[in-house]
Amino acid sequence: MKLFTKLTISLAASALALPGMSAAAQAAASPISLVGDVKAEKVITAPDGTERTELVAPSAIIPGDRLIFGTDYAHGGEEAVSNFVVTNPLPAAVRLAPDADPALEVSVDGGKSWGVLAALTVSGSDGATRPAAHADVTHVRWVLESVAPGAKGRLTYPAIIR
Amino acid sequence: MTRNAHINIALSTICGAAALSGFMIATSAQANGVTAGTLIENTAVASYDDGAGPRTINSNTVSVRVDELLDVTLTSRDPGPVGTRPGDAVLTFELTNQGNGPEAFRLLANPAVAGNDFDVVVRSIAIDSNGNGVYDAGVDALLTAPEATAVLAPDSVLTVFVLVTVPDTATDTQTSIVDLTAEAATGTGAPGTVFAALGVDGGDAIVGGTGAIATARGQLVVGVASVELTKSVVLRDPFGGTSAVPGTIATFTIVARVSGAGTVNDLSITDAIPDGTTYAPGTLALDSVALSDAADGDAGVASDAAGIAVSLGDVTAAFTASVTFNVVID
Structure with missing residues (x-):
């Protein structure tokens, strides 16, 4: 049963990785697979006027x-x-x-230094520093001490088109 | 005796617009968001240690193309109602492509607005070709029907003129509104309306918060100054009475009143010396101040043969002047 689970995961991973050539090549050699996707959040208004947010494939995307x-x-x-x-x-x-997520580890300097956003500052052209804002973030990252065989997870971050 | 004269108080309006044009032309890039057609590509990178040393792998790259947002704003550039007189007048508007893609805009001028005292005739819509903020006949391009702008880059600002003719029937203080509408050539509609594949690079075009349509009003106010001249005479005969006999001095008074609004240009009061009388030299006066008979530095000239003439120049309503002169009955 355990073997069967593993097999399914790796099959799924390689199938998903196939369209990206380098990713597929890496996946073959790497025990870890990494598959990215993007969804758009759209507010759907029901006929009764209630609104709900749905994740949909991005189409008609504007600032x-x-x-x-x-x-x-x-x-x-x-x-x-x-x-x-x-x-x-x-x-x-x-x-x-x-x-x-306020606990998300971010960088505002191109990945050189990291921390939660509230702890970071940026310096303006006049040399003065100010607290970093969401718009200043250049990178996000997730750090796990270890990943056990068979483990999987999903990492997401929300973004707004400038 | 009433004469109609016309005004032109639009000059200050035009000067004001010219002063503003400098910064109006300046545009800032990216004010309305990422340009249509931009590809947003996202790739994650994982690094880990599998016991044999550090390793790195990339995810696949996902990409999203930014579609075209259709938005437009239109405002009147006239600081207030444009003073005009019957005849030609110009209304000035400013159109901004608030979308994130290149777009042309259809223009429609509607002079028949409810509440108008009179409706103007729209002669043409013109584009401020030389970018000076002021309509220059023969320089600024007149649009031909169906009127539309050229394709405008995102954020770009265009000055548009609506050239109108005010009917001769318009009278002093009457007003009229002209509505100018701009709509995105790709389409308009409720915000969120999608025009599939009609945007930049075959992407979608989506109607933004403005509905991709904008209307601005320009207003005209008619200033027609009218001049009214009132002439009266007082007789003083040689015997202390008021009979019209030879030797009687007749004092004529002509009062000029300019009413309404605006300015009368080159107002001149002239009168002939009546037959059977002779001008009494040195009696011409303006507002009780004597004017010499000779054609010289002052405003008046008088002679028995040519009559009297007093030049008041450009006068602005409300204005009153009184001209007096004496004749002697022959």
Whole structure:
């Protein structure tokens, strides 16, 4: 039963990784697979006037729209790995959404230094420093001490198109 | 005797617009968000240690193309109602492509607005080709029907003129509104309306918060100054009475009143010396101040043959002047 589970995971991982050539090549050699996706958050208004938010495939995307970038990781190998860090540079055209997890580890200097947003500062062109804002974030990352064989998870961050 | 004269108080309006044009042309990039067609690409990188040393792998790259947002704003550039007179007048508007993609905008001027005292005739819509904020006949391009702007870059600002003719029937203090509407050539509708594949690079075009349509009003106010001249005469005969006999001195008074609004240009009061009388030299006066008979530095000139003439120049309503002169009955 355990074997069957592992098999399913690795099959799914390689199938998902196939469209990206380098990712597929890496996945073959790596026990860890990494699959990214993006969804758009759209507010759907029901006929009775109530609103609900749905995650949909992005279409008709304009400035101000909200996107959820997701990365699924899965460990298809036999041995636990340690110091597992997933780093995601933010595309220049988006900014981190204000409701992003305050505990999310971020960088506002291109990935050189890290911390929660509330602890970071940026210096303006006049040399004065100010508290970092969501729009200043250049990278986000997630750090796990170890990932056990068969473990998998999903990492997401919300962004707004500038 | 009433004469109608016309005004032109639009000059200060035009000067004001010219002073503003400098910064109006300046545009800032990216004010309305990421440009349509931009690809947003996201890739995550994982690093870990599998016991044999550090390793790094990339996720696949996901990409999202930013679609075209259709938004437009239109405002009147006139600081208030444009003073005009019957004849040609110009209304000035400013159009901004608030979208994030290149877009042309259709323009429609509607002079028949409810509440108008009179409706103007729209002669043309013109584009401020030389960017000076003021309509220059023969320089600024007139649009031909169906009127539309060229394709405007995101954030770009365009000055648009609506050239109108005020009917001769318009009278002093009457007002008229002209509505100018701009709508995105790709389409308009409720915010969120999607025009599939009609945006930049085959992407979608989406109607933004403005509905991709904007209307601004320009207003005209007619200032017609009218001049009224009232002439009266007082007789003083040689015997202390008021009979019209040879030797009687007749004092004529002409009062000029300018009413309404605006300015009368080159107002001149002239009168002939009546037959059977002779001008009494040195009696011409303006507001009780004597004017010399000779054509010289002062405003008046008088002679028995040519009559009297007093030049008041450009006068602004409300204005009153009184011209007096004496004749002697022959």
